[in-house]
Every structure is written in structure tokens, then in C-alpha cells.
Amino acid sequence: MSKIRNATRTLSTDETPQRFVFVLLENFTMLSFASAVEALRIANRMAGRKIYEWSIVGEGGDFVACSAGTAFRVDSDLDELGRDDIVMICGGIDIQSATTKRLLGWLRREARKGLMVGGLCTAGYTMAKAGLLDGKKATIHWENQDSFSEEFEDVILTKSVFVVDGNRVTTAGGTSSIDLMLKLIADKHGEELANLVADQMIYSSIRTDQDTQRLSVPTRIGVRHPKLSQVIQMMETNIEEPISPSILASDVGMSTRQLERLFRRYLNRSPKRYYMELRLQKARNLLMQTDMSVINVALACGFASPSHFSKCYRAHYDTTPYRERGSHAARLSI
Incomplete structure (x- = not known):
């Protein structure tokens, strides 16, 4: 318990919780989404109070099915967001079909507010399609790298597990969501809290943006x-x-x-x-x-x-x- 007290000693008790908005696309990858949410949940538990909150949205505001077939009821449709929200788009298989015109229009409009936008798994495609990654470094699941590089020549594609370039973040999918969230937690609340979250997740090898997603x-x-x-x-x-x-x-x-x-x-x-x-x-x-x-x-x-x-x-x-x-x-x- 002393480690938890030490890690949270510098956290202001009147600080407004950081809000994440997870946008579920049809056939999204559950592992990437769940890994990100669990990291936030555990951060709250380790901090002993709510330092993060989140909502789940989706086009239509009803149900969205993941690639494993399970349907998730979302909290709302693609509504207007706050300027301090962090948007995490959750992609999966057949990302091209899941990237609709309405979604792109909403994403461009909300991004103009200057908020942070992230793409988990294949959702870097959606961000690139919306023009949010032009001239920026990004990553995407290795299976989609060939097609991505052919379509989006203005994006600096890397093979990293995750990339943070200003207020644009992307991950390669799978457990790389954990690595990204641990970095965001560390940046805002310190390395010690991030390490406590990793320990709770039995995540012993924290990767950075210098690590590549595929095996050697x-x-x-x-x-x-x-x-x-x-x-x-x-x-x-x-x-x-x-x-x-x-x-x-x-x-x-x-x-x-x-x-x-x-x-x-x-x-x-x-x-x-x-x-x-x-x-x-x-x-x-x-x-x-x-x-x-x-x-x-x-x-x-x-x-x-x-x-x-x-x-x-x-x-x-x-x-x-x-x-x-x-x-x-x-x-x-x-």
C-alpha cells in the first residue's frame, strides 16, 4: 500500500478526471479496446480515486459488433465532444468499410478543436483517410502496412508498436494499447503510477515507441x-x-x-x-x-x-x- 500512496501523493485531489471517448467501429478488435480501458480502470484503482473517465460511442448510437461477434451497446452516437477529451478510434478487420463518410466528417470536425485523436489497431487508416496524419509519423498493424503505405504517401509510416506525434497517436493493435496507455498515464501522473498499473496487469515488459511490432x-x-x-x-x-x-x-x-x-x-x-x-x-x-x-x-x-x-x-x-x-x-x- 505504501507504493500506491507514494505514487498518488503528487496527484491533486480536485483535479478534473481526464475523459477518453472510445469510438467503436464495426468489426473492431476487442483486445485493443479492452486493453486500453483496463489500463484506465486500474489507474483509477491505484490512484484511489477517479483520475480517468471514459465513454463509448458509435455510429448510430445503438450496438457495435467486434470482430469476435460480440455486440456492445454504446453510450451515444457521434455527438459533439469537449475540447479536453481524448478520442480513441477502435478499428479492426475490414477497416475500409467501417470508415464511413459520416464518421470521417465527424472526425474532421472534432479534430479541428485541437483535441488528441488516437487510432487503435487498424484505425490509423481512418485517421489517415480523414487527413489527420498528413506529414505525421504513424503506425498500423503489420498486416495492413503494405496497403496503408500504398494509399497514404503523405504519412510517415513506422513499424513501431505505437507512435505519438503531437496530438495524434496510433498503435499497431493487440496489446500495444497497453503500452500507449501506460505512456499517457506516465506523462500525466508519473512513471510510478504507470508501473503500478503494469504490475496489476501482469505486464512485465513495457514497450516504448522505439520497439517494433513484429518479431525479429x-x-x-x-x-x-x-x-x-x-x-x-x-x-x-x-x-x-x-x-x-x-x-x-x-x-x-x-x-x-x-x-x-x-x-x-x-x-x-x-x-x-x-x-x-x-x-x-x-x-x-x-x-x-x-x-x-x-x-x-x-x-x-x-x-x-x-x-x-x-x-x-x-x-x-x-x-x-x-x-x-x-x-x-x-x-x-x-
């Missing part, structure tokens, strides 16, 4: 070989203009034959095949998450012609790019 290459592939990791990183950052295996090998100080043996030994495929799979994975993300034409998707993933792209795509996914997009749209309409 060695962890992802289950292999700790420095030159192999270096080559894979080069492949991942050069999708639109693929680098030949001979140049990749030369850049890490080995022969093409040695590189071939390295990939065969650890990944059971050739460098060329592995590279192709990376490019096709990005292509699939773009087909699912953007309105880019198949031709433009092909070019963005390093294919010189749509016919070659379609042939490679079908060989890997057993369907054509056109059918993939059509079946995805059909699934979302169910």
Missing part, C-alpha cells in the same frame, strides 16, 4: 544465422524492385552457391522461391485491403506483367488474383 527475423523463421537474417531483411524491404540472388549473396559476403545452400539447409527452399513467396504475400494483402487494380498490385510487388503475376499467384494460392478478390468481397458481405 531470427525469431520469426526460427533460425539464428546472421547472414540469412540479413538477406531476408533485404528481401522484405525490396519487394517492388527485387534484388537478384547473386547481388544478395555478394552484399553479405558469400557466393550465390553458398546462399543457395544456406536457404536449402534452414528454410528448405531456394532464395528465389522464398523471395517469390514474400512478394506474393504482399500482393495478397494489397488485393484484400485496397482497391488497387490487379495490374498495379502486380507492379507494386515486382512483377513486370499481369499475366506472369497471375500465373505465379495461381501456382502458390491455387486461385487467380481476380477470384481471390471476389471471394474475399463475398465473405465480407455475409
Whole structure:
């Protein structure tokens, strides 16, 4: 109890609680939303009084379903906010459909008041669509990074777990909401209170905006070989203009034959095949998450012609790019 008293000793007892407004979008991710709210709830408990309060709003003011299928009754429609409110937009799957014209108009109007606006999980897309991230640093869930960077060239996209750029904040989804909220708590009420909240959440590794959201290459592939990791990183950052295996090998100080043996030994495929799979994975993300034409998707993933792209795509996914997009749209309409 002494730690709690020490952490809250500097908090003014007559301070007005900071109000968060969580905007639930259709098919929002419950984990990101719940993580943020729980951090605020626990902060109140550790402080011994209400230093934060929150409300939940949604378009229509009725129910909003999360991606797990559970429907949440919201407190109100998209009403006018106070100038000191902090807005947290909660995104999830199919963020494009959830980002409606009415929502964008409301968001632009409220943002003009100068209040802080945040996007959890994929909601960075909604903020960017509203023009709130132009010229600013931001992040979004790694699965949406390819499509985001293609659509919003004026946004400085990072791979961080969260980003705070002035009064605009974004997170990568999942438990990164906890990291963001702990930073906001620390900024307003001190590190000790934030640490108490983390302890209550059994959250032992607090991340900063310098931490990246995806696992390192060695962890992802289950292999700790420095030159192999270096080559894979080069492949991942050069999708639109693929680098030949001979140049990749030369850049890490080995022969093409040695590189071939390295990939065969650890990944059971050739460098060329592995590279192709990376490019096709990005292509699939773009087909699912953007309105880019198949031709433009092909070019963005390093294919010189749509016919070659379609042939490679079908060989890997057993369907054509056109059918993939059509079946995805059909699934979302169910």
C-alpha cells in the first residue's frame, strides 16, 4: 500500500478526471479496446480515486459488433465532444468499410478543436483517410502496412508498436494499447503510477515507441544465422524492385552457391522461391485491403506483367488474383 500512496501523493485531489471517448467501429478488435480501458480502470484503482473517465460511442448510437461477434451497446452516437477529451478510434478487420463518410466528417470536425485523436489497431487508416496524419509519423498493424503505405504517401509510416506525434497517436493493435496507455498515464501522473498499473496487469515488459511490432527475423523463421537474417531483411524491404540472388549473396559476403545452400539447409527452399513467396504475400494483402487494380498490385510487388503475376499467384494460392478478390468481397458481405 505504501507504493500506491507514494505514487498518488503528487496527484491533486480536485483535479478534473481526464475523459477518453472510445469510438467503436464495426468489426473492431476487442483486445485493443479492452486493453486500453483496463489500463484506465486500474489507474483509477491505484490512484484511489477517479483520475480517468471514459465513454463509448458509435455510429448510430445503438450496438457495435467486434470482430469476435460480440455486440456492445454504446453510450451515444457521434455527438459533439469537449475540447479536453481524448478520442480513441477502435478499428479492426475490414477497416475500409467501417470508415464511413459520416464518421470521417465527424472526425474532421472534432479534430479541428485541437483535441488528441488516437487510432487503435487498424484505425490509423481512418485517421489517415480523414487527413489527420498528413506529414505525421504513424503506425498500423503489420498486416495492413503494405496497403496503408500504398494509399497514404503523405504519412510517415513506422513499424513501431505505437507512435505519438503531437496530438495524434496510433498503435499497431493487440496489446500495444497497453503500452500507449501506460505512456499517457506516465506523462500525466508519473512513471510510478504507470508501473503500478503494469504490475496489476501482469505486464512485465513495457514497450516504448522505439520497439517494433513484429518479431525479429531470427525469431520469426526460427533460425539464428546472421547472414540469412540479413538477406531476408533485404528481401522484405525490396519487394517492388527485387534484388537478384547473386547481388544478395555478394552484399553479405558469400557466393550465390553458398546462399543457395544456406536457404536449402534452414528454410528448405531456394532464395528465389522464398523471395517469390514474400512478394506474393504482399500482393495478397494489397488485393484484400485496397482497391488497387490487379495490374498495379502486380507492379507494386515486382512483377513486370499481369499475366506472369497471375500465373505465379495461381501456382502458390491455387486461385487467380481476380477470384481471390471476389471471394474475399463475398465473405465480407455475409
